[in-house]
Amino acid sequence: MSHSRGLSGAGPATGPILAVRALDAFYGRAQVLFGVELALGRGEVVALMGRNGAGKSTTLKSIVRVGPSAPSRVEGELRFEGRDLRPLPPYRIARLGLGYVPEDRRVFAGLTVAENLEVGRRPARAGAPAWTRERLFALFPALAELQRRRAGTLSGGEQQMLSIARTLIGNPSALLLDEPSEGLAPVLAERLAASLGGLKGEGLSILLSEQNLAFATALADRAYVIERGRIRFAGGMAALAGSEELRAAYLAV
Numbered sequence: 001m002s003h004s005r006g007l008s009g010a011g012p013a014t015g016p017i018l019a020v021r022a023l024d025a026f027y028g029r030a031q032v033l034f035g036v037e038l039a040l041g042r043g044e045v046v047a048l049m050g051r052n053g054a055g056k057s058t059t060l061k062s063i064v065r066v067g068p069s070a071p072s073r074v075e076g077e078l079r080f081e082g083r084d085l086r087p088l089p090p091y092r093i094a095r096l097g098l099g100y101v102p103e104d105r106r107v108f109a110g111l112t113v114a115e116n117l118e119v120g121r122r123p124a125r126a127g128a129p130a131w132t133r134e135r136l137f138a139l140f141p142a143l144a145e146l147q148r149r150r151a152g153t154l155s156g157g158e159q160q161m162l163s164i165a166r167t168l169i170g171n172p173s174a175l176l177l178d179e180p181s182e183g184l185a186p187v188l189a190e191r192l193a194a195s196l197g198g199l200k201g202e203g204l205s206i207l208l209s210e211q212n213l214a215f216a217t218a219l220a221d222r223a224y225v226i227e228r229g230r231i232r233f234a235g236g237m238a239a240l241a242g243s244e245e246l247r248a249a250y251l252a253v
């Protein structure tokens with residue numbers, strides 16, 4: 001596959017927006033990812049499924065390498081918009097338009113909801129409408145009423161919405177979401193799936209890690225299954241959801 005880059009630096013308009021090849025990751029001397037391969041197409045929603053400890057978060061953290069819990073060593077090829085991510089520090093990766101929402105929902109507890117959003121604000125992206133507070137509140141109506149509340153006082157579900165909203169206001173072209181449904185009551189998970197479905201409708205590319213099959217099925221076109229750091233399945237979401245054998249072998253259900 002060739003990875004020619006547009007003159008604007010925006011990258012090729014064809015090919016996957018995110019491509020991961022032969023990814024190995026290590027925490028200290030312990031290797032936890034082995035040759036992981038995955039791709040995210042433009043405007044596609046892809047689920048990375050697997051049980052606890054399978055390597056979902058490590059895969060996402062290897063791509064963005066944010067925070068102290070990122071793997072200490074990452075080998076392989078990581079390309080976003082055709083650009084090699086490996087030499088770039090995390091803030092440069094974010095500026096390229098790759099948004100990341102970690103599993104521990106890192107909101108600024110002492111700041112209000114509105115202030116948290118301001119922290120995430122980044123310039124608009126060419127060819128895409130800019131995210132404004134108004135658009136975010138239309139997407140997550142519950143947040144509108146919480147603007148003046150300190151983020152630390154929000155429920156887990158509200159913090160999850162804020163964490164996603166804060167990433168969106170940075171105007172990313174792709175989103176990595178680490179287990180967005182985790183810890184949410186079923187009705188909130190359904191609402192979040194509907195909101196994320198709206199983003200997909202606008203052409204945002206989303207890679208989400210999930211254990212919740214219903215949530216992933218509601219959103220994703222394709223799925224990968226990871227087990228003990230290796231990709232065991234790559235195919236249609238419906239094929240995975242419909243296979244009792246695959247579900248029994250690799251998923252919690």
Ligand SMILES: Nc1ncnc2c1ncn2[C@@H]1O[C@H](COP(=O)(O)OP(=O)(O)OP(=O)(O)O)[C@@H](O)[C@H]1O
Pocket residue numbers: 027032050051052053054055056057058059069070103211
């Ligand atoms: N900071 C770390 N230091 C050492 N080992 C780690 C670290 N984070 C994860 N691991 C190990 O790496 C492996 C993959 O973990 P990872 O967090 O990627 O799994 P996961 O699929 O996200 O699981 P979960 O569904 O519980 O979030 C596990 O064996 C885990 O114990």
Ligand SMILES: [Mg+2]
Pocket residue numbers: 056057058103178179
């Ligand atoms: Mg995880």
